[in-house]
Amino acid sequence: MAAAALCLRNLRVRYGDRFAVDGVSIEVRRGEVVGLVGPNGSGKSTTLAAAAGLLDPFEGDVAALGLLQSADPAGFAMHIGFVPQSCALYEELTVAENVAFFGKLFGLAGRDLRRRTVRALSRVGLGDRGGHRVGALSGGLKQRANLAAALIHDPAVLLLDEPTAALDCAARDRFFTDLDRLRDDGHAILFTTHHGEEAEGACDRIAVLERGRLVACGEPRDLLRAPAGGRALLYGHLRSRPLRFAVQALRTKLAAGVKLEVTGRRLRLAAGSNEDLGRALAAVLAEGFELESFRTPPAALDRRPAPLATEAA
Numbered sequence: 180m181a182a183a184a185l186c187l188r189n190l191r192v193r194y195g196d197r198f199a200v201d202g203v204s205i206e207v208r209r210g211e212v213v214g215l216v217g218p219n220g221s222g223k224s225t226t227l228a229a230a231a232g233l234l235d236p237f238e239g240d241v242a243a244l245g246l247l248q249s250a251d252p253a254g255f256a257m258h259i260g261f262v263p264q265s266c267a268l269y270e271e272l273t274v275a276e277n278v279a280f281f282g283k284l285f286g287l288a289g290r291d292l293r294r295r296t297v298r299a300l301s302r303v304g305l306g307d308r309g310g311h312r313v314g315a316l317s318g319g320l321k322q323r324a325n326l327a328a329a330l331i332h333d334p335a336v337l338l339l340d341e342p343t344a345a346l347d348c349a350a351r352d353r354f355f356t357d358l359d360r361l362r363d364d365g366h367a368i369l370f371t372t373h374h375g376e377e378a379e380g381a382c383d384r385i386a387v388l389e390r391g392r393l394v395a396c397g398e399p400r401d402l403l404r405a406p407a408g409g410r411a412l413l414y415g416h417l418r419s420r421p422l423r424f425a426v427q428a429l430r431t432k433l434a435a436g437v438k439l440e441v442t443g444r445r446l447r448l449a450a451g452s453n454e455d456l457g458r459a460l461a462a463v464l465a466e467g468f469e470l471e472s473f474r475t476p477p478a479a480l481d482r483r484p485a486p487l488a489t490e491a492a
Contacts, residue, residue: 182245184209184258184367185230185336190239192225192391198237199225201391207367209335212358214378215371217388218470223371224264226388227340230369231261243336257285260329260366262339266321267328270314274305274324277313278331285332299327303357319350326357337361339370343377355381373464375457389472411456415446415463415473425466432462446470 183206192200200222207213215223228234230241232248232255241248243258268277278299282292300306303323308316313324322342329337343351358381362368372378378385379399387395426441433439437459440447448463450456463470 183207184244185369186240186242187226187230188240188242190226190229190241191237192222192229192234193237199391200229200236202239203388203391203393204239205369205386205393205396207336207369209365209367210362211383212362212368212370212381214382214385215369215388216373216375216378216385218373218464218473220390221388222391223373223388224340225391227261227338227369227371231259231338232256233261257332258335260332260334260337262322262325262329262337262342264341264344266313266325268313268321268324271312273310273312274316274327275300275309277324278309278328281328282331287332295331295333299330302330302360303327304353317350318345319347319353322346322350322354323357330361335365335367337366337368337370339368341371341373343372343374375460376454379453379457389474394474411450411453411475413448413456413460413473413475415448415470417441417444417446418469418471420444421468425468429463429466429468432466433459446473 185205185207187203187205190200190203191198203222203226205213205215215226217223225234229236232241232252241255243255246255246258248255268274269280272280275296279292279296282295287295296309297306300309303326305320305323305327308320308324313321316324322345326339326342343354346354355377358368358370362383382399384397385395385399386393420443421441426439430439434450434455436451437455438447438449439459446463446468448456448459450459460473
């Protein structure tokens with residue numbers, strides 16, 4: 180097995196008296212895509228920011244190609260390409276000017292900078308857009324320009340924070356095509372998402388965060404397959420007790436065969452497939468139900484917990 184290009188060891192990040200990230204350890208190898216999955220507030224973006232060297236951890240280490248961020252921040256940064264959620268580019272400059280600007284930050288200049296700028300734009304399908312002003316681009320093209328800027332110094336590791344959050348379906352499909360190509364080129368890629376279906380389709384491994392802790396990490400087929408009994412299950416804990424009419428309204432949005440049970444602040448979803456379970460979870464979030472935490476039973480369990488008793492919400 181190839182050595183890890185990115186290694187997070189017992190990472191802990193504290194905000195005040197609260198640990199937003201608590202003991203997370205993840206490795207990502209070259210030519211591998213790992214998805215960091217979890218509900219809002221689970222610590223995904225904080226983990227990624229610490230992995231990029233943008234936050235100093237309270238405890239733990241971050242290393243890229245064996246180089247510790249704490250020992251050599253500048254050298255570590257040369258191995259990292261970071262793409263934030265929002266556009267990090269100057270909208271009044273052209274795409275090529277933006278990419279070249281970031282190249283200069285990494286010490287590139289002259290003919291080498293020009294060559295690398297052309298190559299970075301070509302890698303994300305923007306070879307004919309270099310002269311276009313960033314402010315005039317669509318959301319999908321801005322995201323690709325963001326990615327080109329992260330690739331200018333040819334980093335071993337790419338970190339992408341919710342890269343598809345504002346993209347339409349066509350732009351999202353194009354993004355994952357780019358992601359596959361970058362994986363084939365040998366980059367180690369870690370990206371965050373709260374869409375399980377995205378992670379299942381794009382990732383070699385999935386790491387699941389809950390309240391800042393890593394609760395599962397493995398291949399999608401192992402994490403997301405239905406448990407014994409042919410039912411895919413999810414148990415959740417809501418931030419507040421929902422009103423009865425809100426639960427009833429949510430049930431009308433669920434596919435046939437999906438069962439929703441709510442007892443106080445506890446929630447249970449059961450579906451015939453992981454695809455249906457993922458869509459049901461998306462409907463829960465879309466209807467404004469806020470999950471403090473959730474879990475799925477391990478795939479190897481032969482027994483399932485007893486159903487929650489029905490109770491008026």
